[in-house]
Amino acid sequence: MGNMIDSREASEALADINEMTRRVRQSRIYNLASLMLIMWGTLVFAGYLGAFLAPRQAGYFWAALNAAGVAGSFAISAAGYRKTGIRTFDFRMLIAFVLFFGLIAEVGPVRATVVAYVNPAVAVALGVAVLGEPLTAGTAVGFALILAGSWLATGTRLPRAAPAPALAGAGGSR
Numbered sequence: 001m002g003n004m005i006d007s008r009e010a011s012e013a014l015a016d017i018n019e020m021t022r023r024v025r026q027s028r029i030y031n032l033a034s035l036m037l038i039m040w041g042t043l044v045f046a047g048y049l050g051a052f053l054a055p056r057q058a059g060y061f062w063a064a065l066n067a068a069g070v071a072g073s074f075a076i077s078a079a080g081y082r083k084t085g086i087r088t089f090d091f092r093m094l095i096a097f098v099l100f101f102g103l104i105a106e107v108g109p110v111r112a113t114v115v116a117y118v119n120p121a122v123a124v125a126l127g128v129a130v131l132g133e134p135l136t137a138g139t140a141v142g143f144a145l146i147l148a149g150s151w152l153a154t155g156t157r158l159p160r161a162a163p164a165p166a167l168a169g170a171g172g173s174r
Contacts, residue, residue: 028080028084028086029086029088031080032076032077032080032084032086032088033088035076035080036073036076036088036089039069039072039073039076040069040073043065043066043068043069043072044065046061046065047061047062047065050065066097066101070094070097073088073089073093074089076088076089077089077090100112100115103115110153110154110155111153111154111155113153114150114153114154117146117149117150117153118146118147118150120142120146121143121146121147121150124139124142124143125143
């Protein structure tokens with residue numbers, strides 16, 4: 001009976017197995033996410049190329065490519081789910097896409113993409129406020145640069161000072 005393991009050794013072995021399972025699952029998620037990024041990157045490149053070559057039809061290119069991207073995302077997710085049991089695209093993602101497309105329609109593509117630029121700044125702010133992460137000088141400078149770059153990307157201008165009101169009777173003819 002020298003081959004028996006005690007409960008501590010069994011617990012450690014199960015913890016090791018659990019860790020390896022977590023790593024394999026994470027690796028599969030990264031693989032599926034990489035496929036999504038490659039597909040969307042290719043579609044965005046095609047969209048910019050189409051908009052450059054035929055600017056009057058750019059809106060049609062982008063609508064078709066976004067539809068192809070959503071369909072491709074569902075296909076990658078379905079194929080990945082059969083192999084891994086992991087869903088990478090579902091109706092929550094579809095709702096996010098629809099809302100983002102609505103934002104593009106409302107404010108235009110340039111201003112809508114600023115959301116992606118501001119996202120790291122929001123993550124930093126939440127990390128400091130909620131998780132108690134340190135706010136270093138480099139982080140603060142980076143935060144300010146992100147916000148300044150986002151502001152510049154939207155084409156916003158500084159408000160101009162209103163001209164001083166003319167005084168009654170000053171400089172006028174008598």
